[in-house]
Amino acid sequence: MFENVISELKEVVFCLRAGQVTLGYPFQPHPPEPGFRGVPRLDMQKCIGCGACANACAPRLITLSDRDGYRTVEFDLARCTNCARCRDVCPEEALTMSQQFETAAPSLRNLRITLQLRLVSCRECGAVIETQRMARKVLGKLPEPLGLSPQEVSWLDLCLDCKRTRAMAEAVLAKEVRS
Amino acid sequence: MTNRLLNWCFKKSIWVYHANAGSCNGCDIEILDVLTPYYDCERFGIKLVHTPRHADALLVTGPVTRQVRERLLRLYDAVPDPKLVFAVGSCASGGGIWFDSYATCGGLDKVLPVNIYIPGCPPRPEAILYGVAEALGLVPAQVEAQTYVEA
Numbered sequence: 610m611f612e613n614v615i616s617e618l619k620e621v622v623f624c625l626r627a628g629q630v631t632l633g634y635p636f637q638p639h640p641p642e643p644g645f646r647g648v649p650r651l652d653m654q655k656c657i658g659c660g661a662c663a664n665a666c667a668p669r670l671i672t673l674s675d676r677d678g679y680r681t682v683e684f685d686l687a688r689c690t691n692c693a694r695c696r697d698v699c700p701e702e703a704l705t706m707s708q709q710f711e712t713a714a715p716s717l718r719n720l721r722i723t724l725q726l727r728l729v730s731c732r733e734c735g736a737v738i739e740t741q742r743m744a745r746k747v748l749g750k751l752p753e754p755l756g757l758s759p760q761e762v763s764w765l766d767l768c769l770d771c772k773r774t775r776a777m778a779e780a781v782l783a784k785e786v787r788s
Numbered sequence: 789m790t791n792r793l794l795n796w797c798f799k800k801s802i803w804v805y806h807a808n809a810g811s812c813n814g815c816d817i818e819i820l821d822v823l824t825p826y827y828d829c830e831r832f833g834i835k836l837v838h839t840p841r842h843a844d845a846l847l848v849t850g851p852v853t854r855q856v857r858e859r860l861l862r863l864y865d866a867v868p869d870p871k872l873v874f875a876v877g878s879c880a881s882g883g884g885i886w887f888d889s890y891a892t893c894g895g896l897d898k899v900l901p902v903n904i905y906i907p908g909c910p911p912r913p914e915a916i917l918y919g920v921a922e923a924l925g926l927v928p929a930q931v932e933a934q935t936y937v938e939a
Contacts, residue, residue, distance in 0.1 A: 630825060630826055631825055631826060631827070631828040631831070632826060632827060632828075634827065634914050634917055635917060635918060635921045635926060635927055639914055641912065648931070651934070653934075653936035667885050668878070668882075668883075668884055668885045668887060669887070669888075670882070679937075679938075685882060686907060686931075687878070687881045687882030687895075687905055687907050688878045688879075688881065688882030688883050688884050688885070688887055688895070688907070689878060689882075689907060689909070690878050690884060690885065690909035691908065691909055692909075709930070709931075710908060710911070710912045710914065710915045711914070711915055711918045711930045711931075712906070712907050712908065712911075712915065712930070712931050713904050713905065713906045713915065713918050713919030713922045713923075713929065713930075713931075714904070714905050714907075714929055714931050715903065715904055715905075715922070715923075715929060716905075717881070717882070717897065717905060718933050719929065719931050719932055719933055720881075720882075720905065720907060720931060720933075721933050721934075722933075722934045722935075723933070723934070723935045723936070724935075724936050725936065725937040725938060726938045727938050741938075742938075
């Protein structure tokens with residue numbers, strides 16, 4: 610009989626010492642551990658619209674569409690699995706994984722990111738080449754180390770087909786001049 | 789008006805019924821976490837019940853496979869009105885990586901009217917708690933649509 614009382618008293622002491630374990634969560638913040646992957650965050654100023662993330666995304670939630678001189682990059686984050694593959698492939702480091710996890714939304718529209726970037730069209734045939742930001746990046750990288758002539762740089766606003774045609778025409782011309 | 793009516797209806801404890809619609813069990817484990825004393829959702833009167841007829845809300849996980857679609861509709865009809873539907877996890881809210889698979893319906897919104905989407909793979913227990921609190925009007929929504937047009 611006494612044994613029982615002692616063990617019960619022990620339990621009382623143990624329970625009193627345990628205190629409160631429940632989190633005060635919705636009223637007090639409970640930040641995740643460092644390294645936690647939350648919602649991907651897109652830096653609209655850095656993104657050049659190259660589409661590497663769309664290629665790597667496992668749930669295919671990033672879509673690109675070219676219309677009316679704009680490239681629209683759309684993120685449908687409702688089906689995002691926070692795998693961070695988009696962050697890994699982004700050449701501009703425009704995508705980062707935030708720590709935000711409180712993503713509950715009453716509508717799927719809240720979970721969309723839409724980014725519209727201006728396009729460069731081919732100056733001869735008008736076909737879409739790339740976004741202006743991509744062109745600017747290439748322009749910043751090319752002439753200095755490679756020593757390209759201004760004429761060759763001006764080929765940047767030609768589409769692949771027009772570039773090919775022009776290269777062929779120039780080659781033929783050079784051969785005729787030589788012979 | 790409907791909002792006020794809903795607020796009045798869900799003023800007291802809401803009881804939830806948890807339905808697995810083809811989930812991988814990740815989200816189900818997180819839902820179980822919410823029920824533990826550490827997160828303790830019974831503070832808010834949220835309680836898991838064993839029959840949809842006692843429930844006020846449905847917690848649905850998984851991308852809704854073709855097999856489970858009809859059962860889910862029957863389950864939804866069995867819940868008395870007014871009812872809330874939560875899509876827990878990326879699969880339920882948008883189809884996840886199975887959004888275009890022939891074997892799934894590609895998300896809960898294709899099958900049932902959803903009140904709150906809780907994306908995450910799986911969502912943290914806090915995220916689920918936040919979603920439920922958001923549905924009850926205790927906390928504001930944090931995510932918004934972002935748009936940017938280059939000038």
